[in-house]
Amino acid sequence: MLKIDNIHTYYGHIHALKGISLEVQQGEIISLIGANGAGKSTTLLSISGLEQPRSGTITFDGKELNGMTPDKIVSLGITQAPEGRRIFPGLTVLENLELGAFLRNDKKQIKKDIEFMYTMFPILGERRNQLGGTLSGGEQQMLTISRALMMEPKLLLLDEPSLGLAPIIVAQIFEEIKRVNRDYNITVFLVEQNANQALKISDRGYVLQNGVITMTDTGENLLKNDEVRKAYLGA
Ligand code: ATP
Numbered sequence: 152m153l154k155i156d157n158i159h160t161y162y163g164h165i166h167a168l169k170g171i172s173l174e175v176q177q178g179e180i181i182s183l184i185g186a187n188g189a190g191k192s193t194t195l196l197s198i199s200g201l202e203q204p205r206s207g208t209i210t211f212d213g214k215e216l217n218g219m220t221p222d223k224i225v226s227l228g229i230t231q232a233p234e235g236r237r238i239f240p241g242l243t244v245l246e247n248l249e250l251g252a253f254l255r256n257d258k259k260q261i262k263k264d265i266e267f268m269y270t271m272f273p274i275l276g277e278r279r280n281q282l283g284g285t286l287s288g289g290e291q292q293m294l295t296i297s298r299a300l301m302m303e304p305k306l307l308l309l310d311e312p313s314l315g316l317a318p319i320i321v322a323q324i325f326e327e328i329k330r331v332n333r334d335y336n337i338t339v340f341l342v343e344q345n346a347n348q349a350l351k352i353s354d355r356g357y358v359l360q361n362g363v364i365t366m367t368d369t370g371e372n373l374l375k376n377d378e379v380r381k382a383y384l385g386a
Pocket of ligand 1: 164165167185186187188189190192193194244344
């Protein structure tokens with residue numbers, strides 16, 4: 152579904168991605184794990200068109216994404232839920248969700264989908280008329296993910312969904328990611344420093360170090376791998 156082939160992405164003179172290749176198959180959950188500054192966010196930005204790789208190719212469903220604008224890439228079915236819970240603080244929960252569906256015009260289905268988000272995260276339903284900015288960090292993260300799902304993506308990109316959240320909320324969020332993947336056939340590519348939780352729900356994972364992929368295996372094997380355990384799982 153998504154194929155990244157030897158991309159190099161720069162910020163001025165900073166060589167952030169140094170020849171990254173990876174693949175995401177339809178229906179998979181894939182994790183990209185790595186320390187601070189490894190290049191995880193840059194990889195997502197390169198996929199969503201917000202940073203253009205200087206060389207290498209990215210293809211999605213056989214179409215080359217290089218040079219496409221971010222909105223064109225969204226229209227192909229790739230949606231990114233940004234890091235840091237970037238919701239609209241001055242809009243209500245409901246309005247935030249409606250905005251997520253701005254490219255759609257199937258009003259009835261949009262309503263149904265919003266109700267679905269409320270069953271997935273009941274707290275959002277309880278707070279539907281509350282301003283986004285007044286939600287807790289965990290609730291804002293739930294809203295970020297739900298808003299991204301309102302786009303009906305084929306491929307959902309998640310940037311550190313567990314960042315700064317209490318373990319119990321993290322567990323709930325990962326469980327729901329697994330559920331939308333399984334029940335709604337949404338392919339998920341997520342980047343995480345919280346390697347443990349991410350790898351547990353992942354079919355496969357890639358380890359990124361200083362802009363280079365150093366390892367790839369099934370989520371299960373990476374969890375058992377000594378190097379991964381030492382570097383990313385605090386073992
Ligand atoms: P984090 O978990 O801290 O977000 P990351 O793995 O997502 O880390 P990136 O944010 O992709 O890492 O950063 C990769 C490299 O590119 C780092 O060396 C970072 O300092 C650099 N970098 C990222 N964004 C910019 C920018 N806008 N301008 C210059 N350098 C940047």
